[in-house]
Amino acid sequence: MLTGMTAKEVAKMVKNKEDLFILDVRNQSDYQDWKIEGEKVSSINVPYFDLLDGVEGVLKQLPTDNKLLVVCAKEGSSKFVAEQLVEAGLQDVSYLEGGMKSWSEHLEQVLVYADEQLKVYQYLRMGKGCLSYMVISGEEALVVDPSRFTDVYMEAAKQEGAKITHIVDSHLHADHISGGKTLADQTGAAYYMMKSEGAVFDFMPFEEHDRIRFAHVDLRVLAVKTPGHTPGSVSFFVNDKLLFSGDTIFVGGLGRPDLGGKVQEWAKDLYDTVYEKIAAMADDVIVLPGHYANLDQEVNAAGYVGAELGAIRAGNELMNQQDKQAFVDQVVANAQTETPPNFEEIIAINRGVDVASPERQQELEIGPNRCALHHTH
Known part of the structure; x- marks a missing residue:
């Protein structure tokens, strides 16, 4: 059965270290830059456009005994792929409601x-x-x-x-x-x-x-x-x-x-x-x-x-x-590591010298934080 899964529910699974397998159907570069991670989270990336003709090619890479979450940027693509997976016989399949944008904002x-x-x-x-x-x-x-x-x-x-x-x-x-x-x-x-x-x-x-x-x-x-x-x-x-x-x-x-x-x-x-x-x-x-x-x-x-x-x-x-x-x-x-994405525009908004619509604010914030130097032993 296909169900939607909220960012709050995903967050709970990540924090509680519950097993979760993610099929991320965003572009490869987006996936490599930023994805849902956790101790018991596994994920693979197969872009949506590679699945338009069917999901048969990806079935062998997916678990049959684990919760499967399909993820995309906004929701639509993941819901489409998740529906195909259910039709192909997979049981415990969900899609991320609101996509990675909702994950970014929870x-x-x-x-x-x-x-x-x-x-x-x-x-x-x-x-x-x-x-x-x-x-x-x-x-x-x-x-x-x-x-x-x-x-x-x-x-x-x-x-x-x-x-x-x-x-x-x-x-x-x-x-x-x-x-x-x-x-x-x-x-x-x-x-x-x-x-x-x-x-x-x-x-x-x-x-x-x-x-x-x-x-x-x-x-x-x-x-x-x-x-x-x-x-x-x-x-x-x-x-x-x-x-x-x-x-x-x-x-x-x-x-x-x-x-x-x-x-x-x-x-x-x-x-x-x-x-x-x-x-x-x-x-x-x-x-x-x-x-x-x-x-x-x-x-x-x-x-x-x-x-x-x-x-x-x-x-x-x-x-x-x-x-x-x-x-x-x-x-x-x-x-000398990579700077936060869009950091100059974000700083200008936070300083009050620039204004952005809610949609633009959402776009500017998508992606990981890059504000730390890590030296942990």
């Missing part, structure tokens, strides 16, 4: 932390590798690095009986469109970012607001302050327990400092960040990054992407490379 909510004073949710954008957060205390909520899917955060705050009063962006994002300005307009919340990032609309500059307090939350902005990825990157230290590290520190690496064309200069800033600001923090601080590269390796037993700072230090050679020049040389050597 946010998975996970509880990260809760005590008497606050509660923290992480939002995994599994098709993009992006992470955003909501910190709730009393009847107020703060959103960290929101995606453009602002209804998700507003609904979550409503469920918690809270109002979104503060929104923070750790830097001017290069791989996805921020929802910060839109969410602020929708909720009346105060929206903060660094003035040095060059946004042209009204916001609260961290240069003048380096501490945000509400209910039982004390957020300190580690600013000008955690540069490296961009010159105005910041991290947020909440109640001396949680470090929302933006694109500065990841579970498996550090932020890449080459996107602005000043890799030597920004690599030195990144060194100072790691060896001065971050070095002073306790090992049991929980690091909550802005991105991840490999969910299987970076998600922890509690189901979210994050780790104690001590564990990240121990596993990351760049954070144990004491010599500044050796650190800079290694960062420079590893920084």
